[in-house]
Amino acid sequence: MMVVRFEEAAVEVQDAESGPQTILHPVSLTLAEQRIAVIGANGSGKSTLLRLINGLLLPSSGSVSVDGADTVRSGSEVRGRVGFVFTDPLSQLVMPTGRNDVELSLRRSVRNARERRVAAEKVLDRFGLLQLADRSIYDLSGGERQLMALAAVLATDPAVLVADEPSTLLDLRNTARLRAILAALPQQVIFTTHDLEFAADAERVLVVDEGSVVFDGPAAEGIAAYRQLAARAGQWAE
Template identity: 35%
Template sequence: MAPSSFLISMRDVSLHVDGKTLLSQITVNANERRIGIVGRNGSGKTTLARVLAGLVPATEGSVKIAGIDVARDRKGALGRIGILFQNPDHQIIFPTVEEEIAFGLTQMGQSADEAAQGVAQILAQFDKSHWAKAAIHQLSQGQRQLVCLMSVLVMAPSVIILDEPFAGLDIPTTKQLARLLAGLDVTLVLITHDPDVLRDYDRVLWIDSGVIVQDDNPAPVLAAFEARMDHIGDSDDLSHLAG
C-alpha cells in the first residue's frame, strides 16, 4: 500500500538534538485501531510520541496523520491527533474544567458559543456536567486525567496518543480509565513500559535507543521484549539499569 493510504505514516524519521540522535530512521505505516509502543525508560518512547503528535518536528523524514503533516500544519493537526501526557499537570493550563476543554476548540477556530456547546456535550457524554465550573486543582489526579482526555476527545481526532496514561493512578482508577479507553471509537497509540496492557492490542512496536527493534503482532514482540528485560534484570552490570 502507498503511504498515503495509511492513517499513520512515519517515513525515515530521525531526530537529532544537541549532537545526539534521539530517533533514527523510523518508518511506520499503520491503519490498526490499537497500536502499542513498548520500551524501557529512556528508550525514546516519549520522544517518539511527541514527534508523532507534531509537538517536536523531526530533523529528517515526515510524519503524517490522515494525510496531514502534523509538524507543518499545526491547526490541521488539532483535528487529526491528540495526546494524553503521563502527568495531567503538564497538560492543563486553565483553572477551570470548562476553560480547559474549550481551549482546543477555540484553537481550531470555533467561536466562544460553539466551543461552549462542545464543552457541554462532552461533559454530558461522561456524566460530568457538574464539573463545568470546578477548579481543576481540587480534582484528583485521575479526575484531572479525565479532564485531559475530554479535552482531546472534544476535538474529534482520528488518533489519540497515550503516554503512560496509568502512571501514578491507583488500581481502581486505572481499571476505570482502561475500560473507558477500550470503548473509544478512535485509533489509540499507547506508550508504555508495561507489556501486560498491550496483550490485546492489534500491533506492538518495541523501541530501544531510538530505534524500532521489532514491529509485529503483540505475542512475539512482547515475548522478545520480556526476555530481554529478564536478561538485563539478571545481569550484574548495573550500567544496564541506567535511564
Template identity: 40%
Template sequence: MPAPALPADQGLLLQRASVVLGGARVLHDITLHLTERRIGIIGRNGSGKSTLLRLMAGLVPADSGTVNVDGIDPMADRKALLSRLGILFQNPDHQILFPTVQEELAFGLIQMGQPKALAMARVQSRLATAGRADWAGRSVATLSQGQRQWLCLQAVLLMGPQTILLDEPLAGLDLPTQARLTRSFDALAQRLITITHDPAFVQAADRVIWLERGRIQADGPPAQVLPGFVAAMQHLGASDADADLSD
C-alpha cells in the first residue's frame, strides 16, 4: 500500500531557465512548476533531460533564468536543500563516497548538523528495520549494483527530502532487482521526478514532460504525451541518420 502523501509544499519552480555547457546551449528557456506527486521527464539521449535534473539539484547553474526548490535557491543554500531535495543517480558509484555502509548512510545526516552518535543510531535503526543490521560495517565494495542502489536510496531517505530526483534508476539492473526497487519507489510518499527514455516507466505518472533538443516538446498527462513521443521515436528509429542531434 502506498505511503500517505507528505504535507503540501511549494514544489520546484523554473522560470526561463537556460544552461550553456561547453559553449553550447543545452537547455532553452525552461519554465515549469512541478508540484505533482509522480512526474516523468522523457527524451532521447542528448535531449537535455539529465542536464535538467542537475539544474534542479543545483549541480549546474542556470546561465539565465531562475530555479527555486521550496523557496530555496539550490545553488545558494546547499545545506538547506538537503532536507528538501534528494537525487539518486543512474550509477550508484557516482554517488557513494565512503568505504562502509554505515559511514555512507550517516554522511548526509552529519552534513545536516546531526551529532555523529545520533546519526549512527539512526543508521542502525534503519538497517535493522530493513533486516540488514549486519550490513553496518560491511564494505560497500562487496555489494551488488542493486544493493548499492538500495544503499544510495536509503541515504537519501534518511535526510527526509520532500522531493527525490531519479536519474534512470533501473538502468543496468536485472529484472528481480528492478521489481524490488520499483516497489520501493511506489511506496514512497515523496514527490518523485524521474528522468528516463523508457515511456513504460512513466505510464502511471501524474504528469509527463517530453524534452527535445533542450526544449519542452509536450507537457501533460501520460495519455496525452506518450503516444506522440513513441511515434516520434519510432519515426527516428526507421531512419539510419542521427545527425539531427548535432544540428
C-alpha cells in the first residue's frame, strides 16, 4: 500500500485586494488506509487537499509525498503513481470517444497501436463500457461520462486513485455503480464527497472546515462530527 504524507503542508494565495489568503492551514497526515473520504462544506478546502496529492497544486510551505516521492521535486514520478478523477468528466475527456481517451492514456505504456487497441478494449470491458466505446462523449449520460473518465485514469494502473466529488453529477443508479467499482479496486482510493452514504464506505474520514482538518478518524464518527459542524453553522448535512 502506498503511503501519502502531508508534513505541515499549507496553501496560501495572493489576493490583489486583500493580500495573502490561506486556503489550507498547515496539516500533517499519514494516509495509508485503503479507502479514505474527505468531507466538508463547499469552499472548505477539501478539493485543495486532494489536489496536493498528485501535484496539481503545490504546497506554499511544508511538503506532500507519495511513497517517499515529493510532489515538488519528483512531480512526474508522483503523477505516474497517482491518478486523478475530476468532478466534471468533460474537463477530463479530451478525445471524441471513450475508446480514444483510453487509448490516449495507454500511449506511453503500450507503443504498438494494435496492442493498444486491444488493451483499451479490455479496460472498457472491465467497466462495462465496451458497447459505448465509439459513441461521442457528448452523447453519453453524466454517469457514463464519469465512468469513462474513471476507466481512462485506471487504464494506466495507478497505485493511488484520487477522486474529487466523483458522484456529484450522478443519479442514484450510477452512484451505486460507481461505489461498487471503487469498492472493488485494489488501489488506495482517496475521495471527496457530499454524499454521506458514500463517505460511510471509507475506513477513515477527514472533515475539513475553513481550511483546517478538524476531524480525522473512523467513518461513522467523522460523519457524526460533520453533521454537528453543519448544524452549528446553520447548514444541512445530507
